[in-house]
Amino acid sequence: MISLDKVTKRYGPRTAVDGLTLEIPAGELFAFLGPNGAGKTTTIKMLCGLLFPTSGTVRVGGFDLRTDGGRARELLSYVPDQPFLYEKLTGREFLQFIADMYGLSRDHGRRRVAEAIELFQLAEFVDDLTERYSHGMRQRTVFAAALVHEPKVLIVDEPTVGLDPRSVRQLKDLLRRQADGGVTVFLSSHSLDVVEELADRIGIVDRGRLIGCGTLEALRRQAAVDGSLEDVFLKLTEPGDEPAAAAQGGTPP
Amino acid sequence: MSRAACPPFLMQRLRWAMLRNALRTLFSRSLVRPLTVVLITLLIATLVFLGSAEGFRFLDQDAHVPLDGQIIGVLLDLLFRALGVLLLFSGGLILYGSLFTAPETTFLLATPLHDGRIFACKFQGATAVSAWAFALLGGPILVAYGVARAAPWTYYALLPPFFLSFVLLPASLAAVIVVLTVNVWPRRRITVLTLGVAVVGALGGYWVYQILHEARGGGDGQEAVNRILGHFTFSGAELAPDHWAARGLMDAAAGDVLGSLEKLGLIAITSLFGYLIAEFTARLLYRRGCDRLATGGPARRRPGGAWMDAALTAGLPFVSGRTRLLIVKDFRTFRRDPRQWAQVLIFTVLVTFSIMAGRRVFAVDIGPTYQSLVSWLHLGVVGLLICIYTGRFVFPLLSLEGRKFWILGLLPVDRGQLLWGKFAFASAGALLIGEFLVLLSDMTLEMPWPAVLLHVLTVIVLALGLSGLSVGMGACLPSFRETDPSRIVSGFGGTMNLLAGLLFLLAVLTLTAGPWHLLAASRLEDDGTAAWAVLIGAAMGVALGAAAVVVPLRMGIRALRRMEF
Numbered sequence: 001m002i003s004l005d006k007v008t009k010r011y012g013p014r015t016a017v018d019g020l021t022l023e024i025p026a027g028e029l030f031a032f033l034g035p036n037g038a039g040k041t042t043t044i045k046m047l048c049g050l051l052f053p054t055s056g057t058v059r060v061g062g063f064d065l066r067t068d069g070g071r072a073r074e075l076l077s078y079v080p081d082q083p084f085l086y087e088k089l090t091g092r093e094f095l096q097f098i099a100d101m102y103g104l105s106r107d108h109g110r111r112r113v114a115e116a117i118e119l120f121q122l123a124e125f126v127d128d129l130t131e132r133y134s135h136g137m138r139q140r141t142v143f144a145a146a147l148v149h150e151p152k153v154l155i156v157d158e159p160t161v162g163l164d165p166r167s168v169r170q171l172k173d174l175l176r177r178q179a180d181g182g183v184t185v186f187l188s189s190h191s192l193d194v195v196e197e198l199a200d201r202i203g204i205v206d207r208g209r210l211i212g213c214g215t216l217e218a219l220r221r222q223a224a225v226d227g228s229l230e231d232v233f234l235k236l237t238e239p240g241d242e243p244a245a246a247a248q249g250g251t252p253p
Numbered sequence: 254m255s256r257a258a259c260p261p262f263l264m265q266r267l268r269w270a271m272l273r274n275a276l277r278t279l280f281s282r283s284l285v286r287p288l289t290v291v292l293i294t295l296l297i298a299t300l301v302f303l304g305s306a307e308g309f310r311f312l313d314q315d316a317h318v319p320l321d322g323q324i325i326g327v328l329l330d331l332l333f334r335a336l337g338v339l340l341l342f343s344g345g346l347i348l349y350g351s352l353f354t355a356p357e358t359t360f361l362l363a364t365p366l367h368d369g370r371i372f373a374c375k376f377q378g379a380t381a382v383s384a385w386a387f388a389l390l391g392g393p394i395l396v397a398y399g400v401a402r403a404a405p406w407t408y409y410a411l412l413p414p415f416f417l418s419f420v421l422l423p424a425s426l427a428a429v430i431v432v433l434t435v436n437v438w439p440r441r442r443i444t445v446l447t448l449g450v451a452v453v454g455a456l457g458g459y460w461v462y463q464i465l466h467e468a469r470g471g472g473d474g475q476e477a478v479n480r481i482l483g484h485f486t487f488s489g490a491e492l493a494p495d496h497w498a499a500r501g502l503m504d505a506a507a508g509d510v511l512g513s514l515e516k517l518g519l520i521a522i523t524s525l526f527g528y529l530i531a532e533f534t535a536r537l538l539y540r541r542g543c544d545r546l547a548t549g550g551p552a553r554r555r556p557g558g559a560w561m562d563a564a565l566t567a568g569l570p571f572v573s574g575r576t577r578l579l580i581v582k583d584f585r586t587f588r589r590d591p592r593q594w595a596q597v598l599i600f601t602v603l604v605t606f607s608i609m610a611g612r613r614v615f616a617v618d619i620g621p622t623y624q625s626l627v628s629w630l631h632l633g634v635v636g637l638l639i640c641i642y643t644g645r646f647v648f649p650l651l652s653l654e655g656r657k658f659w660i661l662g663l664l665p666v667d668r669g670q671l672l673w674g675k676f677a678f679a680s681a682g683a684l685l686i687g688e689f690l691v692l693l694s695d696m697t698l699e700m701p702w703p704a705v706l707l708h709v710l711t712v713i714v715l716a717l718g719l720s721g722l723s724v725g726m727g728a729c730l731p732s733f734r735e736t737d738p739s740r741i742v743s744g745f746g747g748t749m750n751l752l753a754g755l756l757f758l759l760a761v762l763t764l765t766a767g768p769w770h771l772l773a774a775s776r777l778e779d780d781g782t783a784a785w786a787v788l789i790g791a792a793m794g795v796a797l798g799a800a801a802v803v804v805p806l807r808m809g810i811r812a813l814r815r816m817e818f
Binding site for chain 1: 274734
């Protein structure tokens with residue numbers, strides 16, 4: 001569903017992403033980890049068509065983001081770390097706008113909006129202007145909007161920041177359910193416990209290069225560490241080590 | 254899943270829903286704010302209308318200039334050309350901000366919405382905002398022209414379509430320039446912008462020089478007038494849309510509806526063609542431009558200009574250390590935002606040209622009466638520039654701290670010091686620009702030294718007073734939710750500040766410099782009373798200036814100390 005083929009992205013003289021190759025099949029929950037400045041957000045932005053690779057190809061659902069970006073973006077939803085809401089719209093108006101934008105028919109759109117309101121328990125505040133929402137209310141609205149058009153790919157950047165434990169639990173359940181339902185979830189996070197609990201496969205990127213990719217077990221073997229994901233991550237991204245090429249080339253087992 | 258095409262007018266419906274909600278919120282609270290904004294708008298429009306009506310009456314009855322003649326045609330050409338240039342710059346700056354830096358853009362670009370539709374939505378918003386001043390200034394002038402010519406109703410009916418058709422063209426040109434600049438010179442866009450302003454300024458300067466050369470050439474009166482008019486109708490005016498707009502409205506005022514519609518058609522077709530080119534350019538290059546802007550330079554940008562901060566720090570030894578730090582922070586933010594300083598630069602260059610042109614035009618055989626009136630007019634223009642600078646850039650300073658305000662709020666400094674820092678920053682900038690321009694004007698007009706001293710004093714009073722007003726009112730009426738300075742300025746607080754600033758400007762011009770200029774213009778013999786009138790006026794102006802600094806700042810400091818964040 002997601003395919004990156006030898007993707008390189010340069011910011012002037014600096015290489016942010018270096019020859020990244022990755023295949024993520026439908027229904028997989030893939031976690032993307034890396035230290036700050038490793039190239040995670042750049043990769044995500046290329047997946048959404050916000051940035052173009054300097055070389056290589058990015059495909060979503062078989063559509064090249066550069067040449068067929070509109071078709072590719074129809075398949076995906078992106079929840080950034082600082083999600084955007086129109087302050088002068090109510091939550092319901094925002095959800096309806098998203099349904100309209102993705103071309104859902106009137107009836108289907110209304111039904112999906114109603115389902116999203118129920119699923120994310122927005123009923124209490126969904127008819128208020130979003131400028132009055134708390135962080136948790138905003139996050140729930142944003143996720144409702146991301147799922148209202150039933151995307152095939154869900155790209156999520158740091159979704160748990162600022163959420164209370166109950167909300168984090170609900171979010172983890174939601175992401176798992178989405179993946180089990182056939183949606184490809186691309187999750188970028190620094191919350192290693194969340195990743196450890198949820199991810200089918202984990203990719204670790206450092207200084208623009210994929211230095212590890214696979215299940216937690218595979219990464220443990222690669223790092224020669226028999227500990228938590230935190231231990232594996234710290235071992236693989238140890239300062240001073242030159243980032244090694246991914247043992248598995250980012251392809252699923 | 255049943256999918257249909259993305260419905261038409263989706264973004265327009267979105268904007269309409271947002272406007273409806275904003276208005277509902279506005280009216281649900283208090284009617285004072287919306288009514289004040291409407292009344293102030295009407296007041297400004299009425300003042301422009303009355304001034305223009307008096308101007309047309311003067312030209313018609315006192316100067317015997319036919320209102321359907323070539324001179325009026327040239328003046329209307331110039332009006333549309335000047336408004337077009339302003340639209341080009343302001344539209345370009347607003348469009349750059351909304352196309353490439355607004356958070357909404359990132360959100361929309363990650364959706365399947367077509368790039369052309371995103372561009373169209375942003376283009377409409379930017380054009381509407383930049384055309385607002387165009388309508389507020391140009392509308393009353395053209396209505397006054399219609400009244401002076403006793404134009405039929407068709408003239409007034411044709412005004413809006415002429416406006417709408419005309420504003421599209423400079424806005425489209427601005428869009429093409431912005432998208433191309435970001436694509437071709439993503440790292441050098443500021444340099445390119447500055448060079449563009451310099452080139453336009455140089456061309457404008459050369460044009461003014463040509464006219465003045467003719468004006469000073471002497472010769473037969475009618476011949477000289479024809480030569481000068483020839484320069485105003487330069488560049489094949491028959492093919493220029495500003496000329497079509499001016500002549501189309503003159504035709505409409507004369508009752509020639511068909512002739513007017515013909516020119517309206519020409520403008521509309523040209524503007525729509527311009528828009529098509531802009532949209533085509535955006536379809537091809539908008540998304541690429543976003544990519545180029547994000548990655549065209551090094552990811553870690555190291556801004557230069559540290560020497561400017563050092564110079565400012567060294568130049569403020571009389572200010573306390575913490576206040577100095579706050580001033581340098583505001584200065585740094587200001588100079589790193591080209592949208593802010595470019596507007597100041599453009600206005601300053603335009604006023605400089607206006608001053609230079611005034612000197613040249615009246616240099617030959619200028620009498621003391623005109624000399625005095627022209628220099629007073631220049632003082633007024635400089636004051637207006639300071640008023641725009643403080644209203645547009647200083648008033649939103651505190652609001653722009655926005656959600657980051659807690660950083661300043663937690664600093665171990667008295668909150669009053671924050672405002673004094675902003676006041677010092679604002680007044681230093683206003684003083685520098687204002688004194689430079691007014692001294693340039695006085696030197697070129699060879700004004701006597703008492704007038705120069707009075708003008709220097711007037712600018713000091715204006716710079717300090719307007720800065721005090723804007724900083725104080727900015728603290729009393731902040732808008733922490735807004736991140737866009739233009740929206741803060743066009744809100745209730747910004748409008749009130751602008752109105753207070755204009756009234757203050759009028760009062761100071763009248764009190765501080767008014768008596769001297771009136772005496773000089775009327776050429777009365779000084780019997781001692783005149784000197785007293787000048788001194789008392791100046792003293793009252795200074796007192797008013799002191800009040801404009803102290804009262805708003807004290808109110809602002811009190812509001813800031815009570816503020817919760």
